[in-house]
Amino acid sequence: MFRPLSLLIINISKHNVASQIKYSTAILPRLSSEKYNIKRKSFGTINESDINHFRSILSENRVITDESDVLPYNIDWIKNCRGQSKVVLKPKTTDEVSEVLSYCNSKKLAVCPQGGNTGLVGGSVPVFDEIVLNFSLMNKVISLDDISGALVCEAGCVLENLDNYVRQHNLIMPLDLGAKGSCHIGGNVSTNAGGLRLLRYGNLHGSILGLEAVKADGTVIDCLRTLKKDNTGYHLKHLFIGSEGTLGVVTKVAVHCPAVSKAVSLGYFGVNTFEDVLQLYRNAKISLGEILSAFEMADNRAICSTVKNLKLTNPLEDYPFYVLIETSGCDEEHDSEKLNRFLSKEMESGHIIDGTVTSEPAKMRVMATFT
Ligand SMILES: Cc1cc2nc3c(=O)[nH]c(=O)nc-3n(C[C@H](O)[C@H](O)[C@H](O)COP(=O)(O)OP(=O)(O)OC[C@H]3O[C@@H](n4cnc5c(N)ncnc54)[C@H](O)[C@@H]3O)c2cc1C
Known part of the structure; x- marks a missing residue:
């Protein structure tokens, strides 16, 4: 049965992660260098005159050295890695980036570029005392x-x-x-x-x-x-x-940037076997054609873990697999007719056991957090 979705809307991360989190030492992740037994290479070590030089390039408030202010930039999104950087630099222009890197190169100081620090593999945070080069002020x-x-x-x-x-x-x-x-x-x-x-x-x-x-x-x-x-x-x-x-x-x-689609729908479905997921994907490409814009699969363990950790409510019961299908096109009537025809066929053939479909943007955002 397809039903409209009503769920709590969770906004995963609206603001810069690093600037929001305050850590207590009790929950600090282990140092990456110890956890992964990595030896520091022979890079230079930052000193007061380097800091003063950075201040002369970037101004005082864009050179962060206070230990508690630097800490969030040392820890990754899933709190698996922790570096030991002593300084975060926040350039505003390409010229400033160029000056900083040229100086670091001449002094053999290691640098770790950092964007929003949402990477899930530890690449966005230092391992040792690399200088964090954060791009949050280059935002025009x-x-x-x-x-x-x-x-x-x-x-x-x-x-x-x-x-x-x-x-x-x-x-x-x-x-x-x-x-x-x-x-x-x-x-x-x-x-x-x-x-x-x-x-x-x-x-x-x-x-x-x-x-x-x-x-x-x-x-x-x-x-x-x-x-x-x-x-x-x-x-x-x-x-x-x-x-x-x-x-x-x-x-x-x-x-x-492509043109915005006027008609977007999102469906979230329970599926019994991986073979059914593959068959559904094949059929979606054939039946939905140019309006198919996303097809994502997650198994039961992944969804259970998401539901538990993000404190969400799964709109469907327990199924071995879940599939998210998005359609986007420019003719609402034509697109929904096509989607409904496809869904009826797939439910009849048993590739889809249960599901829910919505075209409301707020509800679509919630559904998208599941996969
Ligand atoms: C909830 C969630 C969902 C996600 N979904 C997806 C997904 O669907 N697909 C996917 O691919 N990833 C996904 N990710 C992973 C992550 O969001 C992406 O890898 C994202 O592109 C990282 O961007 P960032 O600005 O946060 O980079 P960061 O995490 O800050 O950095 C990532 C890497 O890029 C380098 N870097 C950052 N900025 C620059 C720069 N300007 N110049 C040079 N190097 C730089 C860093 O040194 C690091 O190695 C997800 C993460 C989360 C938390």
Whole structure:
């Protein structure tokens, strides 16, 4: 039976994670260096004159050294890793990033670039005393061409803010993930983030039109092009997509934003076997065609753990597998007719046992937190 969903709306992370959390020593994660038995390499050690130099580049309040203020930047989102950085730097411009990196390079000081610190694999926090280079103040939109859909912005823009901004121009960001309220577009590019819209718009190698980056020695690389059909020469941008700061830091990004879909529906279904999940995916591609925009699967353990840890209520009973299907198109009547026909067929054939469908944005946000 399909029914409308009524659930508590949980907002996963609306604001910058690091600035919100206060830690008590009792709940501190173990130091990553001890946990993973890693030896520090022969990098320089930061001293007072380095701090003063950073203050001369960035000004006093953008060089954070107070231990309790630095702590949240040392701990990752799932509180699995903890670094021992003594300083967080918050540049506002590419020139400042370049000056900082060039200085660190000359002094052999290690640096850890950090976006919204929502990464789940520990890459966003230091292991030892690396300097945290945080991009949260590089958060300006530079331009938007609402005809081509080319958005140019700084690396520290929060994904959800960008999505809200481009929606005013009937566009959307080509990616969407549970961490959108905190993660940065620069972090998304650096991790080659996938997310809910990947099925429709592909990965970031297709959506990123260009970028600007700064190498470890301070050299600025300008590949900030905005032309979608650009087939000239080599495309250096691809090396930076997914490189997690290993080749340099991303400071500006040009993204292709697709047009907003007028009719969006989201369904969440209980499924008995993995074979049924595969069959459902195959049938969804055939029957829903161009309106299928997301298909995600989670097993019972994953959903139970999400429900428990995020204190949610599962709208469905216990099933071995759960599937989330999103459709988006431009004709509500046509799209819902197509979706209903598909769902009736799949329930009849037993690929779907139970489910719930909604077109209300607030309810869709809740459903999306499950997968
Ligand atoms: C609830 C939740 C849901 C998520 N869902 C998804 C998902 O669906 N798909 C997915 O792929 N990921 C997902 N993630 C993981 C994470 O959100 C993404 O990897 C995101 O892209 C990280 O962005 P960030 O700004 O938080 O980067 P951070 O976590 O700060 O950093 C991630 C890595 O990128 C590097 N980095 C950050 N900024 C820069 C920069 N400007 N230049 C160079 N290197 C930089 C860091 O050094 C680090 O190695 C999810 C995380 C959470 C908490």
